[in-house]
Amino acid sequence: MTSTIEPGIYQHYKGNYYAVFDVARHSEDESYLVVYRPCYGEKALWVRPLAMFSETVEKDGQTVPRFEYIKPLPEDLKKI
Numbered sequence: 087m088t089s090t091i092e093p094g095i096y097q098h099y100k101g102n103y104y105a106v107f108d109v110a111r112h113s114e115d116e117s118y119l120v121v122y123r124p125c126y127g128e129k130a131l132w133v134r135p136l137a138m139f140s141e142t143v144e145k146d147g148q149t150v151p152r153f154e155y156i157k158p159l160p161e162d163l164k165k166i
Contacts, residue, residue, distance in 0.1 A: 105159060
């Protein structure tokens with residue numbers, strides 16, 4: 087599995103949008119974590135395991151990405 091992901095706006099398969107900034111390493115087990123922020127609500131900073139972020143899920147009988155890349159990060163969202 088690659089340890090990088092394209093920063094940008096991603097859409098979750100349930101519909102919401104997220105600003106993805108980078109991939110970080112866990113200090114204890116060195117696993118890869120995607121650093122992102124929802125584009126709605128309080129917009130808190132979150133991390134999710136890269137393997138989970140990149141996996142596919144079943145939706146309406148079809149296999150789709152959990153998060154789908156939509157577009158590059160706008161300049162005003164590039165700051166964490």
